[in-house]
Amino acid sequence: MRMPIIAGNWKMNKTIKEAVEFVKSIKDRVAGTDVEVVLCVPYTLLQPVKEAANGTNIKVGAQNMHWEESGAFTGEISPLMLKEIGVDYCVIGHSERRQYFNETDETVNKKIHTALKHGIKPIVCVGETLEERESGKMEEVVKNQVVKAFKDVKGESVKDIVIAYEPIWAIGTGKTATAQQANDAIYKIREIVKELYGEEICTEIRIQYGGSVKPNNVEEIMNQEDIDGALVGGASLKPDDFVQLVNF
Numbered sequence: 200m201r202m203p204i205i206a207g208n209w210k211m212n213k214t215i216k217e218a219v220e221f222v223k224s225i226k227d228r229v230a231g232t233d234v235e236v237v238l239c240v241p242y243t244l245l246q247p248v249k250e251a252a253n254g255t256n257i258k259v260g261a262q263n264m265h266w267e268e269s270g271a272f273t274g275e276i277s278p279l280m281l282k283e284i285g286v287d288y289c290v291i292g293h294s295e296r297r298q299y300f301n302e303t304d305e306t307v308n309k310k311i312h313t314a315l316k317h318g319i320k321p322i323v324c325v326g327e328t329l330e331e332r333e334s335g336k337m338e339e340v341v342k343n344q345v346v347k348a349f350k351d352v353k354g355e356s357v358k359d360i361v362i363a364y365e366p367i368w369a370i371g372t373g374k375t376a377t378a379q380q381a382n383d384a385i386y387k388i389r390e391i392v393k394e395l396y397g398e399e400i401c402t403e404i405r406i407q408y409g410g411s412v413k414p415n416n417v418e419e420i421m422n423q424e425d426i427d428g429a430l431v432g433g434a435s436l437k438p439d440d441f442v443q444l445v446n447f
């Protein structure tokens with residue numbers, strides 16, 4: 200049985216004050232659920248959110264990290280720094296980072312290895328553009344991303360990885376993939392994991408859907424057989440919406 204995981208990706212939003220107020224406002228309303236609750240927040244918010252979430256079931260994630268532990272990489276944050284704060288998860292390879300910040304399948308792979316080494320669970324994002332979907336290349340694109348992301352990752356580590364299928368055309372557009380489209384893609388991703396690691400690991404790994412998930416569509420998405428969670432941008436910024444997402 201895979202534990203559902205609802206993760207908010209705040210992207211580049213919220214001040215410390217706003218973030219702490221958010222956690223105070225939701226913590227009692229997301230307590231006692233059977234869902235893993237994660238907030239992936241900007242670096243400046245990691246420590247205050249971690250402190251505000253102390254003693255609750257809310258886990259904290261970063262949105263990116265470097266693959267080296269230290270060095271001359273101006274502006275970057277290392278896994279050691281995240282570990283010191285007690286970060287549980289790190290989003291790796293979000294399409295916005297691939298699109299605007301030169302993230303490649305190779306850097307995604309390096310970051311996954313480093314995250315695992317330091318006990319930070321990667322949330323690895325994959326997904327196709329609208330053009331790729333319309334030209335029938337969704338499966339090929341996503342397969343290539345998964346195979347390259349998991350290069351040399353050992354089977355025993357795969358249970359600590361969450362995959363997020365985020366079709367780029369559905370992110371921030373209000374255009375959700377239908378629950379069926381999302382489930383079909385995630386089923387295919389599970390098949391790819393099966394080819395790489397076998398039956399047991401492919402039934403264990405959790406795969407989320409992301410892209411315009413809202414309180415009014417979360418239940419249908421979460422009811423799909425292969426979908427284990429959601430990675431949510433816009434709707435994770437409002438406390439009431441986020442609470443509804445967790446209590447789908």
Ligand SMILES: O=C(CO)COP(=O)(O)O
Nearest residue numbers: 208370371410411432433
């Ligand atoms: O990119 C996303 C989560 O990582 C999805 O964003 P939206 O929920 O705003 O479409």
